[in-house]
Amino acid sequence: MERGLSWKEKLAERIPPELGREIDIFEQQMELRKQGKIDEKVFAETRLRRGIYGQRYDNGQRHDGKRVQKLKLSADIIKGPDTLWDAPGMMRIKIPFGGVTPEQLEILADLSEEYSDGVAHVTTRQDFQLHYVHINDTPALMRRLAAVRVTTREACGNSVRNVTACPLAGICREQVFDVTPYAKASSRFLMGHPDTQDFGRKVKIAFSGCEQNPCGLVTMHDMGAIAKTRVVDGKEQRGFAFYVGGGLGSVPYKAKLFDEFLPEEELLPTMQAISRVFARLGEKRNRARARIKFLIANLGIDEFRKLVSEERQKLSSDPRWTDFLASVNQRSEAPLKPGISLNGHQRAEGFEAWYATNVYKQRQPGYVAATVTLPLGDASADQLRALADIARRFVKDTIRTTVEQNILFRWVSEADLPEFYQAIKAIGLGAADAATIVDVTACPGTDTCKLGIASSRGLARELRYRLGEKSLELDAAVKNLRIKVSGCFNSCGQHHIADIGFYGINRNVKGFQVPHFQVILGGKFHDNAGEYGVPIGAVPSKRVPEAVSSISEFYVRKREKDERFQDFVGRVGKKAVKDLLEDLTKIPAHEVDPSYYTDWGDPREFTLADMGIGECAGEVVSQAEFTLAASERELFEAQLLLDAGRPQEAVKAAYLSMVRAAQGLVKDQNPSISEDENQIIEEFTKRFYDTQLFWDKYAGGKFAEYLFKAKEFINEGKAADADRAVQLLQEAQLFIDAAHDCHNKARGSVQNAVTIGAGAQPGA
Amino acid sequence: MKMDLQKINVKFFAVEKEPVPLTAFIDIFHSWIQASDGIYHDVADYSHMTNGPGIVLVAQDANVHIDETGGRRGLLYTQKARLPGSNQERLRVVLCAALENCRKLEQEPALRGKLKFSGDEVLISINDRLLAPNTTESFQALKPDVEAVAGQLFNGASFALSYKEDSRRRFSIAVRTFERFDVDGLIANIGSEARHS
Numbered sequence: 001m002e003r004g005l006s007w008k009e010k011l012a013e014r015i016p017p018e019l020g021r022e023i024d025i026f027e028q029q030m031e032l033r034k035q036g037k038i039d040e041k042v043f044a045e046t047r048l049r050r051g052i053y054g055q056r057y058d059n060g061q062r063h064d065g066k067r068v069q070k071l072k073l074s075a076d077i078i079k080g081p082d083t084l085w086d087a088p089g090m091m092r093i094k095i096p097f098g099g100v101t102p103e104q105l106e107i108l109a110d111l112s113e114e115y116s117d118g119v120a121h122v123t124t125r126q127d128f129q130l131h132y133v134h135i136n137d138t139p140a141l142m143r144r145l146a147a148v149r150v151t152t153r154e155a156c157g158n159s160v161r162n163v164t165a166c167p168l169a170g171i172c173r174e175q176v177f178d179v180t181p182y183a184k185a186s187s188r189f190l191m192g193h194p195d196t197q198d199f200g201r202k203v204k205i206a207f208s209g210c211e212q213n214p215c216g217l218v219t220m221h222d223m224g225a226i227a228k229t230r231v232v233d234g235k236e237q238r239g240f241a242f243y244v245g246g247g248l249g250s251v252p253y254k255a256k257l258f259d260e261f262l263p264e265e266e267l268l269p270t271m272q273a274i275s276r277v278f279a280r281l282g283e284k285r286n287r288a289r290a291r292i293k294f295l296i297a298n299l300g301i302d303e304f305r306k307l308v309s310e311e312r313q314k315l316s317s318d319p320r321w322t323d324f325l326a327s328v329n330q331r332s333e334a335p336l337k338p339g340i341s342l343n344g345h346q347r348a349e350g351f352e353a354w355y356a357t358n359v360y361k362q363r364q365p366g367y368v369a370a371t372v373t374l375p376l377g378d379a380s381a382d383q384l385r386a387l388a389d390i391a392r393r394f395v396k397d398t399i400r401t402t403v404e405q406n407i408l409f410r411w412v413s414e415a416d417l418p419e420f421y422q423a424i425k426a427i428g429l430g431a432a433d434a435a436t437i438v439d440v441t442a443c444p445g446t447d448t449c450k451l452g453i454a455s456s457r458g459l460a461r462e463l464r465y466r467l468g469e470k471s472l473e474l475d476a477a478v479k480n481l482r483i484k485v486s487g488c489f490n491s492c493g494q495h496h497i498a499d500i501g502f503y504g505i506n507r508n509v510k511g512f513q514v515p516h517f518q519v520i521l522g523g524k525f526h527d528n529a530g531e532y533g534v535p536i537g538a539v540p541s542k543r544v545p546e547a548v549s550s551i552s553e554f555y556v557r558k559r560e561k562d563e564r565f566q567d568f569v570g571r572v573g574k575k576a577v578k579d580l581l582e583d584l585t586k587i588p589a590h591e592v593d594p595s596y597y598t599d600w601g602d603p604r605e606f607t608l609a610d611m612g613i614g615e616c617a618g619e620v621v622s623q624a625e626f627t628l629a630a631s632e633r634e635l636f637e638a639q640l641l642l643d644a645g646r647p648q649e650a651v652k653a654a655y656l657s658m659v660r661a662a663q664g665l666v667k668d669q670n671p672s673i674s675e676d677e678n679q680i681i682e683e684f685t686k687r688f689y690d691t692q693l694f695w696d697k698y699a700g701g702k703f704a705e706y707l708f709k710a711k712e713f714i715n716e717g718k719a720a721d722a723d724r725a726v727q728l729l730q731e732a733q734l735f736i737d738a739a740h741d742c743h744n745k746a747r748g749s750v751q752n753a754v755t756i757g758a759g760a761q762p763g764a
Numbered sequence: 765m766k767m768d769l770q771k772i773n774v775k776f777f778a779v780e781k782e783p784v785p786l787t788a789f790i791d792i793f794h795s796w797i798q799a800s801d802g803i804y805h806d807v808a809d810y811s812h813m814t815n816g817p818g819i820v821l822v823a824q825d826a827n828v829h830i831d832e833t834g835g836r837r838g839l840l841y842t843q844k845a846r847l848p849g850s851n852q853e854r855l856r857v858v859l860c861a862a863l864e865n866c867r868k869l870e871q872e873p874a875l876r877g878k879l880k881f882s883g884d885e886v887l888i889s890i891n892d893r894l895l896a897p898n899t900t901e902s903f904q905a906l907k908p909d910v911e912a913v914a915g916q917l918f919n920g921a922s923f924a925l926s927y928k929e930d931s932r933r934r935f936s937i938a939v940r941t942f943e944r945f946d947v948d949g950l951i952a953n954i955g956s957e958a959r960h961s
Contacts, residue, residue, distance in 0.1 A: 004894065004895065006894070007894060010894065056806070057805055057806065062797075062802075062805065062806065064794070065794065065798060066798055069797070069800075069801065069802045070802050071802045071805060071824075072801075072802040072803055072824060086824065088805060088822070088824075110893060110932075113934060114771075114893065114934075117808055117817055117820050117822065117827065117829075118816070118817040118833070119810060119813070131808075132808070132822055134844075140894075375812040375813060378810065378812070378813055378816070380810075380815065380816040380817065380833065382815065382834070383813075383815075385933075427814070427815075428813070428815055428816075429814070447808070447809070458809070461809070461811070464812065465812075601787070601809045601811075602790070602794070602807075603790065603794050604794060
């Protein structure tokens with residue numbers, strides 16, 4: 001057999017040496033891991049920092065709806081704790097500020113075909129992801145990306161993740177200035193920087209050209225910069241309103257204003273100084289408390305600012321801080337064609353509807369930005385290649401991915417739009433409704449994510465289908481709403497900032513596990529993720545489309561003139577919305593209609609088995625479920641108190657709801673547990689926390705710690721403002737969800753034991 | 765130029781008496797998983813895409829797609845794991861595996877006979893641009909092996925190979941015969957030998 005060239009040899013001339021070296025080193029690390037010469041945890045973080053992520057079932061087990069199957073995979077080598085080497089994984093590909101070229105799209109197409117399942121997925125942070133990738137293929141994959149100047153470095157792991165930016169930057173009618181060069185410079189500067197290599201968790205950075213629009217989502221990021229100018233001595237100076245400590249995750253934090261005007265030359269050194277402070281003082285052991293948001297919450301923003309300022313003074317000057325500033329005013333993009341208005345051109349069927357939702361008039365006359373809507377963020381290899389061709393035909397290389405999982409073509413001459421529309425329609429991407437209620441955003445959820453509880457993509461697909469069918473009939477107020485879905489509380493689908501958000505949870509209904517989604521209402525996508533929504537209640541997964549209809553119809557019926565959805569929810573109150581959804585919380589018995597006990601697009605009887613269970617044990621006591629239900633009611637009352645402007649009482653009520661949930665669990669083991677809160681917490685700690693029965697596989701003891709922290713807060717008699725109250729209520733909701741899970745697992749293990757016992761003794 | 769043929773994909777095109785919704789294959793593939801023992805990893809649902817990979821039954825060694833790429837539905841079998849033997853033996857193994865999956869679907873009670881696969885045409889692709897760039901040289905190198913296997917597949921009936929050079933697309937050869945074959949017939953022609961090779 002003749003030996004052909006490897007990708008390494010074939011692309012040697014095209015791969016930048018520094019990228020090539022990094023990939024060579026990673027390939028060596030793979031070899032060392034195979035030989036057992038690198039610790040599995042060290043290798044796991046190593047591969048994560050190369051963008052190679054785990055994927056569902058990579059522990060070698062999968063529940064098929066009836067039983068757990070052991071997958072036929074070699075267990076000889078692992079690529080991390082409980083992660084088999086041969087199991088398919090996910091590859092995240094960094095696309096700084098979403099900027100991508102036709103050549104890069106073509107390579108993504110090739111890679112998706114050869115190493116994945118033919119689909120490239122745009123994420124909610126402007127990355128691309130490929131799924132079902134074998135780790136052995138990753139060096140070749142990385143080299144092929146490197147040859148077109150794309151890296152996967154620090155796409156995952158405890159590092160600075162993809163730096164995102166408004167996709168309209170540079171063409172936006174309302175921008176202060178183009179933030180693209182700053183996003184690009186910070187991405188380059190921080191990637192691989194020695195000061196960003198020792199974090200306890202990830203750091204996400206975003207840039208926005210204005211305050212009022214949502215595109216940059218600055219306030220939900222660890223660091224965020226909003227373009228500002230000021231006049232000093234008659235000269236305009238550029239800078240940023242700079243924010244720190246935002247983040248979604250299980251409990252969302254809004255970023256705090258770090259500096260109302262950070263001059264442009266101070267941007268990179270400030271980021272570097274923040275990185276140093278975070279690396280030095282950020283939590284390292286407890287991953288659940290390791291983001292910058294927790295460090296700032298602990299220190300207070302003033303102390304944090306002081307520490308950063310001190311650190312900044314210690315930094316040695318680096319020319320990279322300001323070198324890029326010389327060219328920030330130069331236009332980095334050039335249009336392919338002259339800008340000509342649309343008038344008089346023949347338009348295909350569907351064009352007007354598409355134009356109404358998918359086209360944005362640029363600040364530059366005659367040019368528009370056109371959104372290509374990718375359903376669920378997915379594009380096939382053929383579609384990517386066709387999009388590359390379309391780009392070359394209409395715009396050359398001015399393409400960006402968006403946080404709404406779409407692709408934006410900038411600098412389209414308006415006169416070309418009819419032909420542009422025909423071209424994208426021909427490849428099945430001519431759907432209208434970008435940035436509307438139809439354009440549902442979703443994280444991967446149970447499709448591929450190890451942490452997924454419910455099928456976010458399945459639900460999003462169903463909602464897209466149903467809402468798309470009646471798109472033209474939708475009231476304009478409803479059409480402008482955003483829906484975002486996460487498969488679990490971790491918020492990769494960004495449910496907190498949607499008008500209508502959902503995150504997946506599990507509920508027990510008469511002994512069966514049933515996929516549910518927690519309904520989150522009133523989040524604000526605008527104003528750079530200006531408000532976070534609040535939980536209303538859990539709805540069975542299969543009834544969520546009805547819930548969306550009920551909520552949107554209620555809004556149309558009861559809204560006051562031009563009332564925004566957030567204001568509407570605030571005015572009518574959560575109780576009214578909860579009452580509206582009350583009927584939808586019920587489902588038929590399993591024997592009447594088992595479809596409610598499965599998830600969207602997945603006929604398997606619903607189970608959490610694929611997340612890994614078995615930590616919790618105990619007896620099934622119906623009183624426990626009753627008590628858990630009581631805790632939810634109490635939490636809801638806490639929300640009503642908060643709505644009524646009584647945060648102090650709300651905090652107390654939320655804390656007591658957590659105590660009630662803890663009591664429910666304790667009742668499993670000690671039915672005579674008293675009503676005394678101290679005794680309940682003591683027993684809960686002894687029986688569930690110390691034993692790690694109340695332990696989440698990935699979050700550890702985080703949820704129990706919410707209870708302990710709340711107790712501390714109450715006992716110290718601290719005053720609670722609205723922000724603290726909102727946070728504590730969110731934590732209470734997560735604690736109660738975790739209590740349900742713990743109880744369900746305990747119940748499941750008892751039921752499984754009975755089943756196994758019966759099977760083992762058929763004659764008994 | 766001698767080519768070490770791996771990552772062979774084959775697609776047999778569907779002939780539907782009435783359109784079967786893509787989502788119907790989700791339940792079917794899950795039932796296949798339940799009837800297997802750890803071979804399959806999962807079912808990927810791309811029913812929301814136009815002319816996409818459709819529904820994918822994912823496994824370690826090979827995936828089975830109800831694929832709609834190119835606007836034509838068919839069963840696409842994508843061999844991922846390396847195969848032993850000669851190029852012709854590998855082609856036979858993959859063709860046979862694809863046909864067995866076609867037959868299994870045709871016999872699927874849930875489809876009630878609505879789905880058949882055409883035995884007159886097969887698309888063979890090599891899912892590795894390094895190994896098999898889409899060039900005339902690749903075609904010339906593989907042509908003898910493909911002709912030999914196609915001769916056996918169509919039991920001596922005449923057939924034609926077509927190939928389009930396109931540096932961006934994977935190397936593919938379409939094989940068409942002018943006689944009628946069904947899946948059972950093709951398996952009878954090629955199956956027993958492939959299974960034993």
